[in-house]
Amino acid sequence: MPTSERKRRQIEQREELILDVARKMLVEAGYRGLNMDRIAESVEYSKGTIYQHFTCKEDLVIALSIQTMAKREEFFRRAAQFQGRSRERIVAIGVAEDLFVRIYPYHFRSEQIVRMTSLREKTTASRNDALDACESRCLAIVVDIVREAIEVGDLTLPDGVAPEDVCFGLWCMTTGAHTFMASEIPLGKRGVRDASKSLRFSTQFLLDGLGWKPLTRQFDVGATVARIREEVFAEESARAFATRVADRPAAVQTNGRGPAPQGS
Numbered sequence: 001m002p003t004s005e006r007k008r009r010q011i012e013q014r015e016e017l018i019l020d021v022a023r024k025m026l027v028e029a030g031y032r033g034l035n036m037d038r039i040a041e042s043v044e045y046s047k048g049t050i051y052q053h054f055t056c057k058e059d060l061v062i063a064l065s066i067q068t069m070a071k072r073e074e075f076f077r078r079a080a081q082f083q084g085r086s087r088e089r090i091v092a093i094g095v096a097e098d099l100f101v102r103i104y105p106y107h108f109r110s111e112q113i114v115r116m117t118s119l120r121e122k123t124t125a126s127r128n129d130a131l132d133a134c135e136s137r138c139l140a141i142v143v144d145i146v147r148e149a150i151e152v153g154d155l156t157l158p159d160g161v162a163p164e165d166v167c168f169g170l171w172c173m174t175t176g177a178h179t180f181m182a183s184e185i186p187l188g189k190r191g192v193r194d195a196s197k198s199l200r201f202s203t204q205f206l207l208d209g210l211g212w213k214p215l216t217r218q219f220d221v222g223a224t225v226a227r228i229r230e231e232v233f234a235e236e237s238a239r240a241f242a243t244r245v246a247d248r249p250a251a252v253q254t255n256g257r258g259p260a261p262q263g264s
Helices: 001-035 036-043 047-055 056-079 085-101 105-115 125-152 163-182 195-209 221-231 233-243
Strands: 254-255
Touching: 001 036, 001 047, 001 056, 001 105, 001 163, 001 254, 036 056, 036 125, 036 221, 036 254, 056 085, 056 125, 085 105, 085 125, 085 195, 085 233, 125 163, 163 195, 195 221, 221 233
Parallel strands: none
Antiparallel strands: none
């Protein structure tokens, strides 16, 4: 391997290590508890080395968001390739997000912290542009499915409603639900026995209200979810649902009954 290639890989590996440590610190200690000195001590590199990768703490946090969104984009692209009608492929996007949050709970939780903190004015333009581009690509995957549904006659939107509006509604519903699931709120005591199923019902109810064919009474959503997990996300599904509760962080939940599997 050429020296330049070896050096590039070493730099990438070092940056990934820094991000992994920073994400864990962010989730466990909060934004104020994220400290460049502590990161340097944890990864056993000098503080100057950390600053070679990230110009400031805010730049590092935005980089965490980019890494998270890139992982989500990979899941979404695979979901969009599911062999089925547009409505079934939207179901696949939901399955992808559910598995993503289950496998990478620290990514999701750090993302929520970042969204609550004003960072963009303090970080580099290139980092901000990279995050915007990644978010736009994720949204475009879902928007394309909505547009396909309109083109083939599976969906007719009311005047003044754009495909992006449908995606935004699904995005808000899904993010809000997963935020509750990731919290320490005992959803089971609130009567929510399976938060993932409740979210699935709510999103399908919304799509039924829009008249997106086939309606839920015309196809088996549960069977479709099972097929998506088997055909598109077999490895991820096995990983997500095989992890024992005893091995998971107590503060991370995916439903009213217990916590989520850990991922790196």
